[in-house]
Amino acid sequence: MANMIPSHRTVVKDGAVICLTLLAVGVSYGSLSHQAGLHLWQTAFLAALAYGGAAEILFVGTLGASGSPVAAVLGGVLVNSRNLAYGMNVGTIAPRGWRIVAGAHLVNDETTAFSRTGASSEQRWRRFSVFGVVMLASWISGAVAGQMVADLTDTDAFGVDAAFPVILIAMVLPDLRRQPTLLAALAAVVVSVSATPFVPSGLTAVCALVVLLPWALSTRRSA
Structure with missing residues (x-):
């Protein structure tokens, strides 16, 4: 490290x-x-x-x-x-x-x-x-x-x-050498690219934030 x-x-x-x-x-x-x-x-x-x-x-x-x-x-x-x-x-x-x-x-x-x-x-x-x-x-x-x-x-x-x-x-x-981070990043890329034809320019990155929901829910349950 x-x-x-x-x-x-x-x-x-x-x-x-x-x-x-x-x-x-x-x-x-x-x-x-x-x-x-x-x-x-x-x-x-x-x-x-x-x-x-x-x-x-x-x-x-x-x-x-x-x-x-x-x-x-x-x-x-x-x-x-x-x-x-x-x-x-x-x-x-x-x-x-x-x-x-x-x-x-x-x-x-x-x-x-x-x-x-x-x-x-x-x-x-x-x-x-x-x-x-x-x-x-x-x-x-x-x-x-x-x-x-x-x-x-x-x-x-x-x-x-x-x-x-x-x-x-x-x-x-x-950071992408860590598997969970890499998987989240790849999922965000898929969401962002998929949303490109349907949302205005610049908002695809906002749509990619949905990949954080599973992490947020798991953190809340563990708390």
Whole structure:
């Protein structure tokens, strides 16, 4: 198990790569936000408040397609509901008190996966919280930059939206060596792919959360 824990240098390098990628995705979001008619302060405020990536992009995309603000908000909330599963994981390492409330805002795909590289609960929490703050700063910075250069470049041409799935797979590969985790992941893939023709883009990951129900029921019975 010890050889599966990355060194401090590797953790810092991986964190830097993820933050740079998030910065680039933030530029795309800022550009879409500008096209949807949002002002710079609105783009930055939404990035800081929602901090979900896909939720903000769905929100401004809906507005840009002349959708109603209510539909945009509900879509963003639904996409971000996947964080409920991540919160269950982070909640096991979070200290009690105000820090768990502040940490709830930092829960997302990347911070949860990054925290799992720690050797102890304390180390995992430190990596989660520090990385979460740095990621938030990168996301907001990218959003502001994208808003400012929206008229100068076509951010869709970069294809940076494909980077995060690759990064997340690389980060959780050690966990997939455990058979129960691997089986749950494969089941989630089957559910997600099967739901693709029937649900809007971005919601297949939410549908995949149903694979957690057997685990939740078994945990409740054992308690």
